[in-house]
Amino acid sequence: MLIQLGDSFASGEGAGWRGNTSVGSGDRQGTDEAARFDSLTGKWTYRPETHVYEPNTYRESDGWWGANPCHRARHAPITYAKGAADRVVNLACSGAQSKHIWSANAGGVEQHSGLKTQLDQLRDAIFPTDDVAMVAITVGGNDISIPAYDKPGFGELVIQCMAAYVHTYFQDGYGEQWCKDEIESGAGNAISDVFYNTLKTIDQVQGALAAEGQPVGSYKLLLTGYPSITPTKWAEWSSASETGHWSDRCPVRRFDSTYINNHVVSRLNDAIQAAAEERGVGFVNMEDVFKGHRLCETDTHRGSLPAQEPQYAEWVRYLDIDVNSVNPVFEGARAKLFGSDPDEKRSKALGSQRSIAESFHPNTWGQKALGTCMKTYYNNDPINSLQRCFIGGVGPYEIPDTMVTSAIAPKTTVTDNPSGSVSIGAPLVRTLTVPANVEAGHYFQWLPNLSHQRKGQLRIEITAPNGSVIRLKDYSANDTGAWANGPWTRNYTEDPSGTWTLRIWDSDLSSYNGSLDSWSLKLF
Template sequence: MRGKALVIALATAASIIGYAPAAGAAQPGGAQPTVAVALGDSYISGEAGRWLGNTDTVGGSSAGTDRAWNGSTVDPTRVYGPTYSSGCHRSDVSPLSGASLGTDRLVNLACSGATSANVLPAAMGGVPFKGEAPQIDQLATVAGANRVKVIVLSLGGNDLGFGTIIASCIEAWFWGDYCADDQQATVDAALPAMRSGVSQSLAAIRSTMRAAGYADTDYRLVVQSYSSPVPRGANIRYADSGWTRWDMGCPVVNYDATWVRDRLVPQLSTELRTLASAGGAEFLDLRDALDGREICARGRIRVTPAKAPSDVTAEWVREFWSSETEGRQQETFHPDAYGQKALSRCLTLLGAAAKGNYRCVNTAGAGVDGMRLAAA
């Protein structure tokens, strides 16, 4: 059964790496509403916002963790709205939707699975994705009908093939092997294309906004990075052998988990900070935002009917999906509802801070309200 589940899971695991308010019309009196806009991939679209931690309980409300449960059946549109069917998965707790950025409205244009090709405007070779126009073309429409004050971009993970990397590490665990060395070579080979895609996207955002009548100083442009979905190997609470890690949703060997946490994610963060600086954007470093709250991290618990979901004790990352798990596979290893609320808090703190580069971290023993901002 587990072998079959692995095959099913790996078939779409490469997609590892959505419900947007309408842009709206001008307010009475001719004043345009101010907006903050999210662009990019699943890490800001709201992927996995359906879940309040992880549980072994299957069916119904999944011990209270499934926000799609309406009391009689499961309805994921309660969380993802109309973007559930398309797979963009813009959740109602996406990082932007919960942030307070001093604007009248929040517009989420990000889509789960998007690459730079789906962000770039059509005039620069951008292509539609999941039935939607390239995101910067959508941004142009929003910018014309509103006053854009903040743009937050999450991009690069899918260009780098993050989902395929994780799938390879899961497969390696299954066969008693490890993935880090081979996948580090894959990452290094993919970096030039990733750099080009993110750099072009930042330049296209600036040129699109200028064409809409904005000066670069009229709005804040922020590039955010990613957090590790798994802790260091030594901080995984289950033994590095047997089937427990599969059953608990974290089938990665210690060596690979440490590589993801201490090499892959920091490397991507460093690259994105460099690209943000070159593109005249601010940088929000999220590499440590979920530290200690990852899937299978020591000190976290799986929710049970006797232990209600809590942002203080639960995991903030969605477990690995298999055919024995509820939800959709593309939710795998993304921040869950708690993780996204934490990232929302990071954006709120950034909005209240002076322009600059920052890192966001959590506070041990606290919930999502314990997120803190520090100079990067």
């Protein structure tokens, strides 16, 4: 039995498209797997709710949304990992955050009215006779909450980046804009929360399965990272300049795309990997899975036969609107693009071939590529291994079937082990040195082995090699509880090599006392 929990990159949002084309009629040049020709009427029909998605998770045949709009595809990534005897239970839901996985009695929240959290659904779907072989979790992208934006989630980030493009290139008084400016100020803290949320998700999944007769260690628990969906380097884009991104249906500025890949996608994957290491579960980094086949990437093709073949096609669904009939200069068009109307209403107003919600998600080839990575881990890789996945073939073999995994090193951890416990004084000062060959990352994590009966008496600071002082904790007279060890995560993007200094003060040495046995820094 294979179980999938998570968001749209696990549910299969965007499946059923074998590439992209601007042709909106017929079978869209062979790319639309939901299209069927009715010989009796001589017309084409489109039934994604039966041909692409699981029953009641897309919409009913009369056009209304089904029991839940989770967009669970019949060929979501997890389905490619299963063997002949495996049963697949896919509970992932498009738009899900970590809290939509957690149990309702442990901080979980219903994503849609009447739809139980994913773990509560799992309890109903699993039986003592089931043999769980793997649980895959893809979540965290929608936990990102940029302070300047109204809504959390990677989708909101993409919307804001499209808005920056539209405001820049359609002369309406906004001037040049980049979404990276707002993201830069808030992404670090927003993504560090993903680490803690993921730890909670792992713990709850393991607890729920243990209660159903599936003990920890009897199955593989896999965390999967996120792929980059647009090019990183300027030379990787198919159009000569970014002014062509509107007609190409990838309206994102190139500086923004570079920033998102290097500082959002990579940071998100680092946080998820760090959580996997902390709990000793598996991780596959998907960042490069679509490389060479990202949206609007050079040497990819649209329309006619090449668009249907994975070695030529984009593996990501483009912005599904009719760019010839939507004029982004008008505020009404902007409301349709960036407004809060339901997806189906906006899709019809914007001339979408199917659903605007599928935009910027893996298409058929992307789903299969992600699934092949999961299959490789499931069949070949150790239970708690750390892997990255990428295309293993070239030329005609540059296809989803040739995805391979390769082991990656754990994140760097450096430890200071005093010879015996050291009493906390005024202050206690300890140092450790990070080697010169450690690359700059996004975060440092302080991992203490410390004891104190009154944590409110403590002030804790770390001085980084560049001289910056990071205060982790200050005195709090009202905080009378005992110290509890755990990871403390802070942003740090500078060169980490050199001396790090830890200082701990105790405000009242005459009453409660404490000591430090060791401390570590983890860099990711």
